[in-house]
Amino acid sequence: MWSAIVKKKNVWKQKTSSTAPETEPESIPVPQFFRSARELAFFLLEEYRLNNQFISDSLQRWERRIDLSSKDRRLAMEISIGVIRRQLTLDTLIESQLTRPREKVEAPLWTLLQTGVYQLVILDQIPVHAAVSETVELAGKLKRVRWKKMVNAILRSIDRLLNEELATTPQANTIPLSADRYRCFELELFDDPKDNPAGYLSKAFSFPQPLITDWLARFGWAQTLQIAQWFNQRNKLYLRANVLKISRDDLLEELKQAGVPASLGTEPQSIRLEEIVPLESLVGFDAGKFTVQDESAIAAGNLLNPQPGETVLDLCAAPGTKTTLLAELMYDRGTVVATDVSDDRLDKIEQNASRLGLNSIQTQLIHPQETTLPEGPFDAILVDAPCSNSGVLGKRPEARWRIEDAAIRELTGIQSHLLHLALDHLKPEGRLVYSTCSFDPRENEDLLQNVLLDYPERKITQENRHIPSAPCDGGYQGLVQ
Numbered sequence: 001m002w003s004a005i006v007k008k009k010n011v012w013k014q015k016t017s018s019t020a021p022e023t024e025p026e027s028i029p030v031p032q033f034f035r036s037a038r039e040l041a042f043f044l045l046e047e048y049r050l051n052n053q054f055i056s057d058s059l060q061r062w063e064r065r066i067d068l069s070s071k072d073r074r075l076a077m078e079i080s081i082g083v084i085r086r087q088l089t090l091d092t093l094i095e096s097q098l099t100r101p102r103e104k105v106e107a108p109l110w111t112l113l114q115t116g117v118y119q120l121v122i123l124d125q126i127p128v129h130a131a132v133s134e135t136v137e138l139a140g141k142l143k144r145v146r147w148k149k150m151v152n153a154i155l156r157s158i159d160r161l162l163n164e165e166l167a168t169t170p171q172a173n174t175i176p177l178s179a180d181r182y183r184c185f186e187l188e189l190f191d192d193p194k195d196n197p198a199g200y201l202s203k204a205f206s207f208p209q210p211l212i213t214d215w216l217a218r219f220g221w222a223q224t225l226q227i228a229q230w231f232n233q234r235n236k237l238y239l240r241a242n243v244l245k246i247s248r249d250d251l252l253e254e255l256k257q258a259g260v261p262a263s264l265g266t267e268p269q270s271i272r273l274e275e276i277v278p279l280e281s282l283v284g285f286d287a288g289k290f291t292v293q294d295e296s297a298i299a300a301g302n303l304l305n306p307q308p309g310e311t312v313l314d315l316c317a318a319p320g321t322k323t324t325l326l327a328e329l330m331y332d333r334g335t336v337v338a339t340d341v342s343d344d345r346l347d348k349i350e351q352n353a354s355r356l357g358l359n360s361i362q363t364q365l366i367h368p369q370e371t372t373l374p375e376g377p378f379d380a381i382l383v384d385a386p387c388s389n390s391g392v393l394g395k396r397p398e399a400r401w402r403i404e405d406a407a408i409r410e411l412t413g414i415q416s417h418l419l420h421l422a423l424d425h426l427k428p429e430g431r432l433v434y435s436t437c438s439f440d441p442r443e444n445e446d447l448l449q450n451v452l453l454d455y456p457e458r459k460i461t462q463e464n465r466h467i468p469s470a471p472c473d474g475g476y477q478g479l480v481q
């Protein structure tokens with residue numbers, strides 16, 4: 001019904017009958033220096049679109065070329081990460097104002113429109129005139145003056161659809177800003193959540209519909225809504241006290257003294273930060289007093305519970321957040337063999353171990369297809385397998401768009417191979433923890449039970465199923481003995 005109304009209001013009519021974009025796309029040269037947040041956000045997104053580069057990797061590569069205050073840098077990150085995360089919502093809004101199909105709009109122009117709509121609709125602290133005029137001006141700066149008219153028209157028409165009032169519940173004319181704040185539109189741009197909950201949650205919260213359908217079947221409406229919201233917001237961080245350097249209580253005290261509100265977590269080493277603070281500003285980081293790690297990940301090491309003097313294998317170890325936990329649990333006595341297929345990421349394990357003052361870790365590069373590992377057998381093995389990351393979609397903004405059945409099938413093949421490899425190197429009386437940061441049973445309990453059919457002497461003796469938002473990241477850990 002609404003599409004008929006919107007069609008009348010469509011502001012950007014196709015001028016030619018051609019099916020191709022009006023002008024062949026030419027590449028837009030990346031500037032020598034980035035001097036505006038919005039320009040940096042645009043190029044970060046283009047780098048992601050064209051070369052599949054993560055925002056954090058591009059930022060690192062362009063570090064010397066970024067001439068911005070920390071506030072502008074944060075805005076560039078907020079826009080670029082936010083556009084990747086909320087792209088389905090942004091695309092739905094842009095498409096509602098077009099008569100031509102999306103494919104006929106040049107891809108970089110679409111990126112620019114997404115950045116503008118994100119500022120206009122989601123970043124409600126940015127004034128409307130700034131969101132519109134800065135995006136239009138950026139078109140000129142990118143030497144695409146011909147885009148200006150369309151950018152201006154689309155943003156202004158979406159602005160006209162916005163209603164000043166905020167709602168507190170999901171409805172066909174609202175999209176979420178936070179748990180109980182919803183942006184309202186004059187028209188019902190989305191499915192009615194009562195008639196089509198999966199359709200609404202997919203487009204208004206920006207998740208692939210099959211993923212939402214799966215969550216609704218497993219968890220029902222209320223919990224799926226909570227999970228979807230949780231993945232779209234910034235959540236509390238947890239620290240893991242390095243108990244070889246400082247007790248958890250003393251670390252909590254030091255943080256409080258430094259004005260960082262924090263409280264004890266539920267894992268024995270964990271501290272919850274009550275406010276979002278820049279990590280580099282935290283006292284004790286350089287001195288190796290803590291590691292940033294979610295409680296659901298700390299639980300994996302605690303479940304394996306390696307003992308001083310043991311020989312332990314961490315099969316998928318890089319960048320070593322759990323390897324270092326294992327070494328801390330062993331009071332740095334014994335050996336943790338940390339293997340991975342990525343040489344660069346193995347360096348990160350060594351850097352982390354050195355910052356935390358740990359000497360019991362030995363790193364070793366292995367080949368992905370290799371069926372031989374460092375000599376064992378081992379007393380304890382952690383298999384923290386590569387996975388869909390479905391439990392940490394808030395921290396990995398791009399990951400939600402990669403979760404498809406084919407990708408899960410490929411991952412479960414790798415996970416099953418790694419588990420067999422590990423079980424073949426475990427002492428008969430040894431123990432193994434299989435862990436992922438996914439909450440999809442196909443990558444977790446289903447897979448583990450299936451692999452154990454080949455090892456009838458082994459049993460799953462304990463399992464942790466972490467559901468995202470309840471209260472931390474999602475994930476799974478199974479202890480095998």
Ligand SMILES: C[S@@+](CC[C@H](N)C(=O)[O-])C[C@H]1O[C@@H](n2cnc3c(N)ncnc32)[C@H](O)[C@@H]1O
Binds near residue numbers: 340367368386418
């Ligand atoms: C979930 S991450 C590990 C995170 C790490 N345990 C931590 O807590 O910091 C999965 C790791 O598996 C590695 N990996 C992928 N395929 C592998 C294979 N065939 N053998 C071993 N490691 C592999 C990846 O390079 C990646 O570092």
